[in-house]
Amino acid sequence: MLKNINFLDGIRVADFCWAGAGPFCTKVFSDFGAEVIKVESTERVDSVRSGGPFKDGIPGINRSGYFASRNSGKKSITIDLKSDEGRKLALRLIEKSDVMTNNFGPGVMQRLGLGYEDVIKIKPDIIDLSMPMYGQDGPNSSLLGVGMTISAVSGLTGLTAYASADPVGPGTHYPDHAANPYHSAFAILSALRHRRITGRGMKIDLAQVESTVNFLGPAIINFAVTGQDPRPIGNRSVSQAPHNLFRCKESDSWCAIAAQSENEWLALANVIGGQGLANNPSFHGVQNRLDKTQEIESLVSDWTRQHTVSEAVSILQKVGVTTARVACSKDLLTDDLHLKEREFWQKIDHPEMGITTFTSPPYVIDGNRLQLKRPPLIGEHTDAVLRDILGCTDEEIRSLNSAGVLK
C-alpha cells in the first residue's frame, strides 16, 4: 500500500545539485518528507531537464523523464546566483535550511560567495555536502567528469570486461546511480544525527572517485596483498561452473544460469542432458566443472537455444537451479509479475507529462510503499518559497522579478 513516510519531516535542504548523482541523493530526502528546495536557473537549465527522454518524445524542460526520476517531491525555485541580489536570496535560504548540497566542481560555490566558510557565518550548524569528481583539492581536482569517467579512473571499467586488457565498462554512468548518491545521502543522514547529539553541523566532501573505489574494495585489498591486478572474469565465477549468461531462442534473449551447488548441477544436467549427463563423473565436483567450463557452457547453450527465455527460466527454476531472465526495461515494466505484485511501479500525474510511471524507492517500510510526489515544474515554487520561507513581500518579489533576479 502506498503511504507518505515522513521520516525526515522538519528537515529543509537547500539543493544546488543538478544532473544525475546529486539530485538522486537529495531525492532520498524529499521522498522521506524533508522539504527539498531545488535552486535552478532558466538561463542554464539542468542538463537532465533538457536531455530527455521526453514524454511522447516531445522535448520540453518540464517533460524529461530523467529529470522526473531524480527530483520527485522537490520544490523548484529559479534564482540568478551570479547577481548580488540572487546570492543574498540564496544565503537567506541557506540560513533557513538544515542542509545544503551541490555537485559542482571545486571552487564554484566559493566563487558564488556560497562556500562553507561564507555560510557558517550566518548558519553555524549547517550541513554542507559537496560532491565533486575528485574532491575539493589536489593536483587532479579540477578534472571534469561524468559517471563513465569516474568508472574509468576508479578501476571499474577495466574490470567490467569479457577478458583482460579489453575493457568494456558499465553501459550506464553507474556510479551516478548507486555509490555516489547513496554514500552522499548516508553521509548527510549521519551528519544530521551527529548534529542532533552535538549541536554542530559540518562540511562533507564526497569525492566521487573515492566513493566509487569503495565499491571495488576487495580488488584493492587483493592487489595490496599480492601486487597483482585482478583479472576480469566477465559473467563467469572463480568458484562455480556453469555460471554465465546463455542465449535463448528469440532474438537477443538471454538467461542467467549459475549452478551454485552439486545438487543444482545435477538438476541442471538432468534437464539439459538427462541421466547420462548427470551421472557423468567427469562433471562431478566444482573443480572438474571449472576445468571444463567451456565444454559445460556449450552443453548448456545447446539447450537454452532451443527454448524461449521464459521456458528456460521456468523449467530451471522449477528444479531449483539458480536462474533468471536477463531483463531489459520493457521486461521489468510490463512482464515482471513479482515487481508488479510488490507495487514497485507508481503512476503519478504531472501538469505537462500527464500520468507516467515512477520507480518506487527499493524498500517496503512497515508493509507500505513510500508514496512519491510529482517533480516540480521549473521555478514552480519561486514565489511561494520567497514569500513563505524567506518572508518576502509581494512587492519585493515583483521587484526581484523585474530586476531579472528570479530567472
Add this chain to the structure above:
Amino acid sequence: MKSIQPYTGVTVLDFTYELGSYATRLFADLGATVIRIELEEGAADRKQFKDSTNPEARFLAENTFAFRNASKSTLIFESSNAEIIESHLLKADLIFLEKGGLFFEKIDEIRQKNSRAIITYLSPYGLNGPNIDLEANDLTLQAAGGIAWMSGRAEVSPLRLPLDQSAMMTSVYAAVASAAAFFDAEKNNNGHLIDVSAQECIAHSLQNALQVYDLEGRISSRDGEGTRDATEDIFLCKDGHMLLASPLSLGPSWGSLVAWIKEAGHPAFDTLNQTHWLDPKWRKTANAKKEFRKEFADFIIQYTKNEIMEHALKRKIVMSPINNISEVIGDKQLAYRGYFKELKINNYDKMVSYPGAPYQFSEDIWSISSPPYFSV
C-alpha cells in the same frame, strides 16, 4: 578518534553475510558498535573461504570478507552466549537480518522483543511476491534487476558488473533507509521494519532506461544506440585505454576536443568540424558512432594515459585514462588526499591498503579498524 561520532552509543546487530554486510560497515566506521553474530563454524561469508579448496575463490572471498567487515566485532551464537545475545536483541538500536542467515525467520519474534529497533531485512526478492523463494546470486540478480542487460557488446552476450555489485547496491540503499528510519525512531520512539529487495535496488539504478521505455517506447540497448552519444566510448591509447565522453550537453568538452584536434594538425578535424556533428540526435546513431571511432581512434592512439590526463585538465575535456587497480592505488590525486588506509589483517599478518572513507567530514568522525579475527 577525537570527536564524538555520529553513531557513538548506537548498537547494530549484524546477522548478514552478503547483501547487508557493507551496510553495517558504513555504520561501524561512523561509530556504531556493530556486532556480527554467527555460528561457530562461521556465517556464510566466512565459511565461503574457510571451506574453499580453490585458491583464487578462497582469496577473493577472504578479501571480500575483510573489506566488508572492517570496524566490526563478532560474537559466536552458542549456548554460553545466549544471555548476552538475548540482551543485545532487547537493546539493539538496529538489527540487520538477511535471508538464509541466522534469525531471518524470526522477524515477528524480534519485533515483539524490541519494538523500538529498526529491523532491516535484506533478501534477493523481498518479503512478499511470487519470487521470494527463488535461488539467487549476484549474476541472476544483476540479470533480474536489469543492469546486466545494460552493459556489454551488441554482438555477444550482455555483461554483468564485477565484484558482486548487487550486494554493494543493496547495502547502500539499505544503509540509507535504515539511517532515515533510525532518525525518525529516535524522535518518535518507535521502531520500523524495512524490507529491502536486491532486485529492486538494482532496478532502481538503471539510469534512465525505464523512463526511455515508459515515455518513448524504446528499449535501451547495451551498445547505446539511440541513447548514448557517439563520443561516449573506449579507445586505445599509446599505453592502454582511455574513455571519452563529450556530448554537446557537457559544456565546453566537445568544442575543446575539436579545437585540440585542430591544434594538433590531425585530419580528423575536417570530419568532426562538419555541421552534422552539432545534431545531438544524429550523434546517437550507429553511423555517428562508426564515423567518430574511425576519426578519433587514429588521433588518440598517439597519446599516453598521462598525456591524456594532462590534456583533460588543461582543455576541460571530459575524458580520462582507464585505470587498472594498480594504477588506482598509485593515483597521485588519491595519494595527495591521503585516501588509502593501512590496516592489519590477521590472516596475512601484515598491513594492507584499504580504500579510505567514501566521504570526508570537516570533523574527525570516520575511523576504520581491522575486521574481526577469523581463523583459516
